[in-house]
Amino acid sequence: MNKIKIIFYTGTGGSKIIAELIKNKLIDMNYDVFLEKISKNNLVSQKSCDLIILIFPLHGANAPEIVYKWIKNLPKGNKTKVAIISISAGGEVIFNRAGRLSSIKLFERQDYKVFYENSLIMPSNFLIPTPDYLSRALLNILPEKIDLIIDDLVNEKIRKINPPIIDKCISKVFEIEKIGVKILGKTIKANENCNGCGLCEKICSCGNISMNNKKPKFKFMCNFCTACLYYCPNKALQPSIFKMTILKNGYDINSFIKNNMKDENFSDEDIMELTESIYWSGLRDYLLYSNKKV
Structure with missing residues (x-):
């Protein structure tokens, strides 16, 4: 190999x-x-x-x-x-x-x-x-x-x-999600903050966005990867439905790594407390009980 x-x-x-x-x-x-x-x-x-x-x-x-x-x-x-x-x-x-x-x-x-x-x-x-x-x-x-x-x-x-x-x-x-995200992606609209820079079109991996008169138009091919929503420099894009699925404070993993990562000891007790919710139970297993395996 x-x-x-x-x-x-x-x-x-x-x-x-x-x-x-x-x-x-x-x-x-x-x-x-x-x-x-x-x-x-x-x-x-x-x-x-x-x-x-x-x-x-x-x-x-x-x-x-x-x-x-x-x-x-x-x-x-x-x-x-x-x-x-x-x-x-x-x-x-x-x-x-x-x-x-x-x-x-x-x-x-x-x-x-x-x-x-x-x-x-x-x-x-x-x-x-x-x-x-x-x-x-x-x-x-x-x-x-x-x-x-x-x-x-x-x-x-x-x-x-x-x-x-x-x-x-x-x-x-959940394979029906493939249709659902196309519908959801079709509802994305640009607000008055859009300056027509075209970044959303460039970063769309599915070819779902095209620029028309300096405004993005959304087709029916979206994977709803959310790249256009989070990386728009003016935060000008938003779906018309299910807006709660988009994080209010945005998402930029590279900036998070650059600005927040430091030498740090992670307490088992703190992790246990923060993963009490069933929503984060998979993180508890991953962080505490799987150090020797994944």
């Missing part, structure tokens, strides 16, 4: 951070590694490799639709090995445990061999913000979690999960 291809899809940057960390660590280990971002302009992968590492955020208990498109466009795999890493804000809880299953099945139909799956947690960009202390704890432990995954991969450890039937049912039902 010499040539490794890391494929990632990202909206607000979490997958990119993880992909680059994995890439740099593998390069330090003298592997031949190349990185590709899934987007409307990159839905066909031509480079051959010994291992594909696919990284994506979970959207509605599944991979985003654009990830499915990328897998379907792959050439026949001839049993090329694949590892899948999903990212969420909640961890391996009931809504997420089957989130990689559809992607695995698509790979197998293309004659690829998925031998490994795992998950990582990043601060939330949707509905409920992760408390700052927990966000710092998650980012602090991330290199350790990645080291464990890389150790598994280079040793070709088999790690496949058979989710409970309830998880599989939830994942299947």
Whole structure:
């Protein structure tokens, strides 16, 4: 296993951070590694490799639709090995445990061999913000979690999960999210703060935005990755419905890392207290009980 291809899809940057960390660590280990971002302009992968590492955020208990498109466009795999890493804000809880299953099945139909799956947690960009202390704890432990995954991969450890039937049912039902986010994305409007800079069009990975008379127009191809909403310099974009899903204080993971990360000891007691809510229970397991495994 010499040539490794890391494929990632990202909206607000979490997958990119993880992909680059994995890439740099593998390069330090003298592997031949190349990185590709899934987007409307990159839905066909031509480079051959010994291992594909696919990284994506979970959207509605599944991979985003654009990830499915990328897998379907792959050439026949001839049993090329694949590892899948999903990212969420909640961890391996009931809504997420089957989130990689559809992607695995698509790979197998293309004659690829998925031998490994795992998950990582990043601060939330949707509905409920992760408390700052927990966000710092998650980012602090991330290199350790990645080291464990890389150790598994280079040793070709088999790690496949058979989710409970309830998880599989939830994942299947939530495929309807693919239609829902298109509708939600279609409702995004620009307010009077829009200056027509066109940044939203440039960063949209799905080609859902086009500029018309210096105003963005939204089509019916949205993954609702929220990149346009959070990275608009004038905060001029807002969905017309379900506005509560967008964090009031915005989301910029790179700025958070730059301005908030420091040498810090994280108390088990504080983590236990902050994860008492069932909403953060997956973080408790991830931060406290999974230091030797992920």
